[in-house]
Amino acid sequence: MRLAGKNTVVTGAASGIGRETALRFAEEGAGVVCADMDTEGAAAVAASIVANGGAAHSVRADITSEADAARLAEESLAALDRIDVLVNNAGVTILGGVAELSEAEWQREIDINLSGAYRVSKAFWPHFADAGGGAILSTASIAGVVAARQDAAYVASKAGLIMLTRCMALDGAPHGIRANCVCPGFVDTPMFEGFIAEQPDPDASLARAAGRTPLGRIGTPRDIADGFVYLASDDARWITGTSLVIDGGLTIGLPE
Ligand SMILES: NC(=O)c1ccc[n+]([C@@H]2O[C@H](COP(=O)([O-])OP(=O)(O)OC[C@H]3O[C@@H](n4cnc5c(N)ncnc54)[C@H](O)[C@@H]3O)[C@@H](O)[C@H]2O)c1
Numbered sequence: 001m002r003l004a005g006k007n008t009v010v011t012g013a014a015s016g017i018g019r020e021t022a023l024r025f026a027e028e029g030a031g032v033v034c035a036d037m038d039t040e041g042a043a044a045v046a047a048s049i050v051a052n053g054g055a056a057h058s059v060r061a062d063i064t065s066e067a068d069a070a071r072l073a074e075e076s077l078a079a080l081d082r083i084d085v086l087v088n089n090a091g092v093t094i095l096g097g098v099a100e101l102s103e104a105e106w107q108r109e110i111d112i113n114l115s116g117a118y119r120v121s122k123a124f125w126p127h128f129a130d131a132g133g134g135a136i137l138s139t140a141s142i143a144g145v146v147a148a149r150q151d152a153a154y155v156a157s158k159a160g161l162i163m164l165t166r167c168m169a170l171d172g173a174p175h176g177i178r179a180n181c182v183c184p185g186f187v188d189t190p191m192f193e194g195f196i197a198e199q200p201d202p203d204a205s206l207a208r209a210a211g212r213t214p215l216g217r218i219g220t221p222r223d224i225a226d227g228f229v230y231l232a233s234d235d236a237r238w239i240t241g242t243s244l245v246i247d248g249g250l251t252i253g254l255p256e
Contacts, residue, residue: 001029002233007080009033009072011063011120012090014041016189017139020221021087021228022046026054028229033076033083036090037062055080063090063116069123076124082131085232086124088117088138091157093191095198097150106153113157118164125177133176136168137231139224140181142247158183162243169241178240182227185247186210187219214249223248 008025012018013034019041022032026049034049034056036042042058049056057079061072076083094101094109117138128134143151144158161181168179186192186209199205210218227246230236245251 001027002229002235003085004029006084006232007031007033007076007082008085008087008232009035009076009083009124010087010089011035011061011072011116012139013045013058014038016191017184017187017221017224018087018089019045020225021089022056023049024222024225024229025085025232026052026056028233030085030232031055031080032057033072033079034058035061035072035076061120063088063120064111066119066123069119072120073123073127077127083124083127083134085135085137086121086128087228087232088120088136088161090116091139091191093151093154093195095150095195096153098152100150101153109153109157110160113154114160114164117161121164121168121179125172128172128177129175133178135232135236136165136172136177136179137228138165138179138181140165140183140243142183142185142245142251145183145243145245146251165243166241173240178236180231180236180239180242180244182224182231183243183245183247184224185213185219185245185250187221187224189221192218212250212255213247214252217248219246219248 013022014036034042034046039060046056046058061068140161141158144162165181
């Protein structure tokens, strides 16, 4: 088991990539705190880990709240005593081009996807520094690497998260804190289903997403969770500040 003896916290753990990451971490022997603003969803994931013999707790936390971030750190440490890995995964998509987005939509996207990761990382930072290290992982996106039409706030939030990761890697290195992120392509989750459902022809959009991906299919949450297992493990002990693209080859080159 690659994460035996490690204790982890995953935000957005009630659904999609976060849910699968929590389950994979537990499969690899980690203790897991499942954090989400969806209280019931996070509790269900923690319960399923415990039912399979693992150690898990759930905490209700809205990452737009500094108080919730502080409470998440406190309750996680109270539950598991030591935390080795934090995964900033909670996020939302608010579609819209530069001209269409309202100021409030822009602010909300940045507040959740970028400031949320900052807030929660900062809440855990003193613990990692005192403990002599830890791993801070985040779910960015290929949308932080290449731009997309009608998605300005999301793209900017994820590009910011990639640079926040690098800043945390530099600031954290003297304390033994590693910071890395993954950049998923299209992944089959409730968020992606919602995005596809909003398209004028959802079936055609789904087929196009798979067709544009060189490896011929959209991703599964497990494809991403396996990347997190690697970055959380001691196999990644000399890796910090990196952005691991997991996209079936979508961003290798121009479409034909
Ligand atoms: N699905 C994709 O194709 C894809 C691609 C690239 C990146 N991502 C990123 O992956 C991450 C997970 O997305 P997903 O596809 O699993 O989505 P999802 O909607 O299935 O899950 C997101 C989870 O985050 C939680 N959440 C949202 N706002 C929150 C807040 N303020 N506080 C606490 N929890 C909150 C939700 O309750 C939900 O459980 C996101 O950061 C997303 O941007 C997804």
